[in-house]
Amino acid sequence: MKQAKDKGRTGGRTESRGQAAARTSTKTATTLGRPKVRPSALVAADTAGDAETRIYQSVLGGVMGQRLLPGTKLPEAALCELFGVGRSVVQKALQRLAHDHVVELRPNRGAVVAMPTREEVVKLFEARRALEGAILPLVAQSATKADFAMLRRQLREEHHAMHSAPQTEWARLASTFHLKLGELSGNPLLARYLMEVISRCALVVAIFQPPGNAACEHDEHARVVDFLERGKVKEAVAEMDAHLRDLESHIQLVEEPAGRSLADMLGLG
Template structure:
């Protein structure tokens, strides 16, 4: 890797050498993440290091760490000699991700039904109540967070950390695809579909829960509209900084 140029301001160099550098990385990561999930940053949008340095008033090393973390979570793609861009999942990648997720979640459901206690059901219903409160706010970031948390909480009931870890990555990648490509006016996961899954788990209906989950994830995939939509807004505006 080429030697990074000096930070824009001397005080930034000092910050990058201290623990505050980690906080800066996380702030940049969260800003980009929220902008992608909020559909301000479109697939394929370029994220030039120099422009990000200026916007966040940090050195190139800090930007590179943030971009590497975003790339690890499949939010951006790092292209050799071309820089970073917002991830652009292909149609085939999308199909494979949803296929894997359906297989994994439906395989975990019998374990979840077996292990679920009354307290677990109460917690799931509490999550449904929170979902209901934001159903009509049309805030993609909130929808994505609640939807992901619901599915991961059901997965926790399997009591299998290895399966949970695999699912966590798939849920994250699905959430990104939904945020990038789902038409407006939909929650990232429909509340009523989640409710049906909980009802099946509560009455010990493994077959019903499995069918409900399969149908739920299939509908979610069907709503995806893969496209490469360009934005005329400035990078600062897309990041919510202008």
């Protein structure tokens, strides 16, 4: 009879004191159905995420700053040593970079800085011209006076940067202008596609456009805004098309040998 009393909640099995203690411990370690995570585990996860982001930003910055040239190898072992992390963290960072078309992951050969072909660049700018050509009529249709005032403030920032800031800042502001047009179209899908295409274009331009050239010409942007505000949609589309073709024509797909160490190219030397 005593044994029967001991069964009860265990579904007919005899539960030892050790089993009961383990069940109680498991229940105590769970709050609202979620296992408790030790603070040390959270710190480790945050540290790994920070390291992954640091690697991502270092490689991206090296590419955008033309320190890491197309074709440069990015050995996992070297990155592990430079950043003091394990191979899994490096692999996650490289996968993010590959997703953003900054590097290429080659089977059995590792990661290298991406080297787009001429055909890929042509297709990329072809897609961008089509997107922006579809966006501008929507902007002309829905933009308000306040929107045009915002665009002109953006143009003033561009003009100032062209005379006082590095070329990387020109590129950032030029891309922002085009993204603002995407937002003003009122079509979130077009705006999202444009963001992806512009990010890839900005990368190609940063790598392959000779130093000293503005990523986008300020006067061409100003003319696009003028045409849109006056309701001259066809003229605005034609100006944008010519502007993007001119931007593409300045890209020089020349792969140069890298003579510096990986640490120097990443800005860690």
